[in-house]
Amino acid sequence: MATRRLMLLGAPGAGKGTQAQLLMQELGLPQVSTGDILRAAVKEGTPLGLEAQSYMNRGALVPDAVVVGLIEDRLARPDAGGGWILDGFPRTPAQAEALDGLLAHLAQSLEAVVLIDVPEAQLIERLTGRRTCPLCKRIFHVRFNPPPAAPPFCTDHTDCPSELVQRPDDTLEVVSKRLNVYRESTEPLIRYYQEQQKLTSVDGDRSPEVVYSELRELLG
Template identity: 50%
Template sequence: MKLILLGPPGAGKGTQAKMLMDRFGIPQISTGDILRAAVKEGTPMGVKAKSHMDAGGLVPDEVVVGIVRERLQKSDCVKGFILDGFPRTLPQADALNESLVELGKDLDAVVSLEVDVEALVERLTGRRTCRDCGRGYHIKFDPPAVEGKCDVCAGVLFQRDDDQEETIRRRLDVYNDQTSPLVAYYRDADVLVVIDGMQEMKVVQDQILKSLQAD
């Protein structure tokens, strides 16, 4: 099962990807996780990526495309994969198509999660992360037992720079300008599945699975 998950920041792509990964036994390939790891390590690629992420922009294609192509060639992608957060632009989609053709892989479906903008802002501004162990929380939907402290290690929780409201709204503007055209792109390719991401998490998952089984 070879899938792409589309949707603006906070639409629930990561959550749905993890469920699909368990269901089909295929890896979730999250460019966001890869890039954040590079930022944390302070690599040259990470430093370059951080400047764009902090500004609410997209990381340049030359940084992202090569990472994804290498990842798709690993042994755990033989049965399939779930791309979460890539492609983000039409040029990236074209580059991905070229790579898939060269690797002999075809997409089974592109799932687009649609969510209200103000709901996205609430989801993202409420996220908190443990400074010590990295566990994630949400002040409304998944709060810690003690405010400001991690349930696992009692570390201090903080809000990432890219979860600030001003940055989030810039990210959503970037998504609408550059990434939302991918919906039409993959609709024309007859692989698009549109799901209402405002529903309960389990309902969203069930609808995704039904659409994949129908295909």
């Protein structure tokens, strides 16, 4: 039986979002994103959303109990009954234990955890090479998807006459910090799922199409 409840792990720039989108399109599974759930709950003014907003307004981290409650509400919806793709949660072994508890309550289980593994040098190149158009928000890459007009403009001067910019969170200094945080927080999580024999990995240092082909083969 094909895996229908899974989580994708990977550093910033590993391509988790791309692979999740491909899985959603082919399998029809909802992507359960912590960020999306938080924003939706705040916008809808749900009790958990209002509680989360009280922390966010202070610049504080939303407590695990609130996040877990929001995740449980989302996984209990009808469209998630046939499976889901977790994105952005859990981030720590404590959150992983909480996830195990809520899935047991829902009579569900996490069937697979897939680590998209990419060398750090490649991650840095992917992230620091991104350039964004401040007008139309299109994203390019100086090597992998260069802009059509030079100097680096989005298209041509009549269509979108804006010079591309590097976002502050794509600078080398910020990218290096993000990767350090990822390493420190995710390594214990990787060990947690290795011990549960749920973790598998794919080589993410290839084209999205090749990575997806291997991912689908792993999931059955």
